[in-house]
Amino acid sequence: xxxIPRLQFEGISKMFPAVRALGDxxxxxxxxEIHGLLGENGAGKSTLLRILSGVYRPTAGRVLIDGRPxxxxxxxxxxxxxxxxxxxxxxxxxxxxxAQNMFLGHPLTRGGIFVARREQERRAAxxxxxxxxxxxxxxxxGSLKVAQRQIVEIARALLDRARxxxxxxxxxxxxxxxxxxxxxxxxGLARDGVAxxxxxxxxxEVFGICHRATIMRDGVVVDSVNLARxxxxxxxxxxxxxxxxxxxxxxxxxxxxxxxxxxxxxxxxVHDVSFDLHRGEVLGIAGLVGSGRTELLRLLxxxxxxxxxxxxxxxxxxxxxNPRDAIAAGxxxxxxxxxxxxxxxxxxxxxxxxLASMGVFAPRGVIDHTRLxxxxxxxxxxxxxxxxxxxxxxxxxSGGNQQxxxxxxxxAAGTRILLFDEPTRGIDVGVKAEIYHxxxxxxxxxxxxxxxxxxxxxVIRLADRVLVMRDGTVAAELGRAxxxxxxxxxxxxxxxxxxxxxxxxxxxxxxxxx
Amino acid sequence: MTDVxxxxxxxxxxxxxxxxxxxxxGTLIGLVVILAVFGALVPGFFAERNLxxxxxxxxxxxxxxxxxxxxxxxxxxxxxxxxxxxLSAVISASMLVAGVPFPLAIAAGFAIGLVCGLLxxxxxxxxxLQPFIVTLGTLSTYRALALIYTGGNPVLGLPAGFRAIFNGxxxxxxxxxxxxxxxxxxxxVILKKTxxxxxxxxxxxxxxxxxxAGVPIARTKIAAYMISGLLAALAAQILIGRLGAAxxxxxxxxxxxxxxxxxxGGASLMGGKGSVVGTILGAVILGTMRNGLTLxxxxxxxxxxxxxxxxxxxxxxxxxxxxxx
Numbered sequence: 001x002x003x004i005p006r007l008q009f010e011g012i013s014k015m016f017p018a019v020r021a022l023g024d025x026x027x028x029x030x031x032x033e034i035h036g037l038l039g040e041n042g043a044g045k046s047t048l049l050r051i052l053s054g055v056y057r058p059t060a061g062r063v064l065i066d067g068r069p070x071x072x073x074x075x076x077x078x079x080x081x082x083x084x085x086x087x088x089x090x091x092x093x094x095x096x097x098x099a100q101n102m103f104l105g106h107p108l109t110r111g112g113i114f115v116a117r118r119e120q121e122r123r124a125a126x127x128x129x130x131x132x133x134x135x136x137x138x139x140x141x142g143s144l145k146v147a148q149r150q151i152v153e154i155a156r157a158l159l160d161r162a163r164x165x166x167x168x169x170x171x172x173x174x175x176x177x178x179x180x181x182x183x184x185x186x187x188g189l190a191r192d193g194v195a196x197x198x199x200x201x202x203x204x205e206v207f208g209i210c211h212r213a214t215i216m217r218d219g220v221v222v223d224s225v226n227l228a229r230x231x232x233x234x235x236x237x238x239x240x241x242x243x244x245x246x247x248x249x250x251x252x253x254x255x256x257x258x259x260x261x262x263x264x265x266x267x268x269x270v271h272d273v274s275f276d277l278h279r280g281e282v283l284g285i286a287g288l289v290g291s292g293r294t295e296l297l298r299l300l301x302x303x304x305x306x307x308x309x310x311x312x313x314x315x316x317x318x319x320x321x322n323p324r325d326a327i328a329a330g331x332x333x334x335x336x337x338x339x340x341x342x343x344x345x346x347x348x349x350x351x352x353x354x355l356a357s358m359g360v361f362a363p364r365g366v367i368d369h370t371r372l373x374x375x376x377x378x379x380x381x382x383x384x385x386x387x388x389x390x391x392x393x394x395x396x397x398s399g400g401n402q403q404x405x406x407x408x409x410x411x412a413a414g415t416r417i418l419l420f421d422e423p424t425r426g427i428d429v430g431v432k433a434e435i436y437h438x439x440x441x442x443x444x445x446x447x448x449x450x451x452x453x454x455x456x457x458x459v460i461r462l463a464d465r466v467l468v469m470r471d472g473t474v475a476a477e478l479g480r481a482x483x484x485x486x487x488x489x490x491x492x493x494x495x496x497x498x499x500x501x502x503x504x505x506x507x508x509x510x511x512x513x514x
Numbered sequence: 515m516t517d518v519x520x521x522x523x524x525x526x527x528x529x530x531x532x533x534x535x536x537x538x539x540g541t542l543i544g545l546v547v548i549l550a551v552f553g554a555l556v557p558g559f560f561a562e563r564n565l566x567x568x569x570x571x572x573x574x575x576x577x578x579x580x581x582x583x584x585x586x587x588x589x590x591x592x593x594x595x596x597x598x599x600x601l602s603a604v605i606s607a608s609m610l611v612a613g614v615p616f617p618l619a620i621a622a623g624f625a626i627g628l629v630c631g632l633l634x635x636x637x638x639x640x641x642x643l644q645p646f647i648v649t650l651g652t653l654s655t656y657r658a659l660a661l662i663y664t665g666g667n668p669v670l671g672l673p674a675g676f677r678a679i680f681n682g683x684x685x686x687x688x689x690x691x692x693x694x695x696x697x698x699x700x701x702x703v704i705l706k707k708t709x710x711x712x713x714x715x716x717x718x719x720x721x722x723x724x725x726x727a728g729v730p731i732a733r734t735k736i737a738a739y740m741i742s743g744l745l746a747a748l749a750a751q752i753l754i755g756r757l758g759a760a761x762x763x764x765x766x767x768x769x770x771x772x773x774x775x776x777x778x779g780g781a782s783l784m785g786g787k788g789s790v791v792g793t794i795l796g797a798v799i800l801g802t803m804r805n806g807l808t809l810x811x812x813x814x815x816x817x818x819x820x821x822x823x824x825x826x827x828x829x830x831x832x833x834x835x836x837x838x839x
Binding site for chain 2: 335341344345358361362369409
């Protein structure tokens with residue numbers, strides 16, 4: 001590592017009308033360093049990345065690369081200065097080839113007119129060879145898996161001879177072995193002297209691959225720390241600004257069977273799933289992305305149709321041909337992709353809440369707005385909506401509060417079986433605890449809850465019992481006594497991936513074995 | 515703006531003002547400015563007769579635009595309103611000429627509108643075709659049916675009694691204006707006070723989320739197209755009542771005026787957003803422009819230009835003011 005840091009933020013401030021997004025942010029990242037950037041939503045991480053990639057200009061302060069101040073006035077200038085940005089939602093064109101995507105916006109040409117497609121593919125292949133030679137530069141990008149697309153983005157950064165690579169939540173949808181591959185590639189970048197800025201919500205990942213990390217809160221830097229010398233718990237309290245109480249699991253499950261599923265299957269992703277869900281029980285469903293967890297929930301919520309199998313509620317068989325059937329039977333889904341499947345963004349909190357129970361609010365065809373307002377106030381108090389503005393469009397609320405409104409929707413509809421798909425995806429650490437608390441209270445009141453989650457600590461924190469899914473079916477059932485991350489992982493990972501999976505838990509220091 | 519609700523909820527008057535959205539206020543200001551300009555430039559513009567004229571001239575477009583607004587809110591579009599009106603008109607007219615009782619002939623015209631809308635809705639909601647393409651297809655189809663049915667000839671000689679129904683007036687206002695005002699009131703109630711209104715906004719705002727929340731997606735969309743078809747048929751009855759004849763080519767380009775009125779009034783072609791009050795104001799703005807420019811003896815080319823500029827200006831103002839949430 002050289003003495004002059006590769007990347008330096010010096011007193012960066014960013015003011016928006018009436019809001020200070022960043023205040024006097026200073027830290028540096030050396031060449032060859034992988035630097036984690038941590039903080040809750042709204043802490044200023046994204047604003048800082050946007051300044052680094054030339055989307056925003058700072059109100060005060062400057063960015064130095066290799067000790068020299070650089071003017072990152074627009075994305076093109078940032079790219080020219082050697083900054084490559086790898087976005088959370090990949091900004092690629094699926095219909096174009098891998099090579100075309102890598103040269104998007106600045107294609108190689110012959111005589112400035114014709115695109116030199118062959119030459120692009122040759123250069124793309126060269127860049128890819130260093131990290132993943134199995135990717136065909138001529139293949140349409142859409143045919144690649146998400147993990148491979150990430151690799152393509154990184155190869156594109158190599159092609160640009162980037163000296164700084166900023167990654168925003170790159171692993172949100174990767175399997176353990178894919179993550180392992182990505183971690184290797186990132187380590188490779190660092191070995192070549194690139195400074196990597198790595199933004200992620202997943203602390204175990206940051207601890208696994210980063211050397212140092214900067215923790216931000218409310219637009220300012222709390223501290224920059226050497227990750228070898230601090231605990232995860234200490235980092236969390238820096239992010240949240242207070243100690244998070246460690247809560248103990250408490251079970252409210254009764255012996256009364258509420259939901260009984262037998263031999264449930266869909267055309268493709270779910271095969272022969274059977275289980276019982278009791279009154280007051282929180283049933284966790286773990287498994288890798290693609291193991292059929294989301295698909296199972298969608299079958300139970302009536303969003304997709306089962307090809308075979310039966311579902312009984314309180315001993316009575318029910319038909320689930322659309323979500324209305326499920327809602328009538330007392331089942332409600334809190335989906336993973338809140339923006340796409342949960343909220344109607346332009347509508348108010350009240351409207352979003354009432355959507356699943358319009359019949360109740362309009363017994364004679366006309367909506368009783370007085371009653372709707374009263375129920376909305378009651379339910380939103382129950383879920384602790386903040387700020388408590390029921391007529392405000394839901395899009396203006398944070399992810400955590402949107403989630404609370406969706407939960408309120410099912411409470412208003414009198415739902416007795418709540419299906420949560422990744423209940424805290426994209427939700428701040430502080431609000432996470434609130435959602436956990438809410439789920440427990442709902443169970444205590446006699447609701448039956450299913451929680452699908454990729455975060456093993458979350459499953460272990462919440463579940464009375466865990467089903468581990470693999471390849472569309474239930475691979476194991478674990479009671480509270482047998483519950484551990486290792487036990488879940490052992491059942492979740494197909495045999496061929498078992499070695500890579502355990503490597504992930506050991507951490508990237510072990511990467512030579514891969 | 516939304517932050518004040520807690521204080522105003524108790525007071526019905528303030529509540530009413532609250533419901534009258536900022537966007538609608540903007541459209542109203544636009545109308546007032548346009549009225550003021552013509553008032554200054556055109557002598558006698560504010561004469562009671564001319565103002566009633568404007569309302570009368572706007573009524574058919576307003577009627578269509580109300581249906582269009584509901585369809586646009588649901589995330590769709592209905593390009594077939596003109597031909598739907600034509601088909602409804604020629605069938606009602608030929609029944610009237612053949613001596614069929616008025617209520618029956620009018621009901622038949624409405625039924626045609628409903629069936630046309632039903633077909634659009636089924637193709638969109640169940641077959642899953644894109645609304646633009648579906649209604650582009652039915653635009654030609656319905657027009658062709660009207661032409662084939664009449665052999666391309668107008669249906670002339672509607673009974674005087676029928677004409678009297680739509681040409682009468684009440685409280686000094688033309689009956690057509692009153693009918694459309696009632697329709698607007700019903701549309702406002704539907705959008706603001708019924709589950710169907712909420713469903714329209716939800717389906718257009720986020721279909722996937724609406725589906726998961728149990729909203730009957732297909733029924734909601736089909737109902738929107740059927741209302742649009744019904745209102746096209748109503749517009750047709752008003753027109754043939756006024757003209758005393760039904761031409762198979764009537765209603766040419768009506769869909770564009772209707773879309774323009776809805777868009778000026780704040781409807782988003784992305785769906786999930788739109789206002790009944792805004793659409794009515796939008797239709798009156800377009801009617802006022804036409805009336806004022808005609809009184810000023812401006813060539814029709816320039817009238818077209820003015821209409822185009824008004825639409826673009828409305829969209830630009832929308833764009834500029836959007837950021838303030």
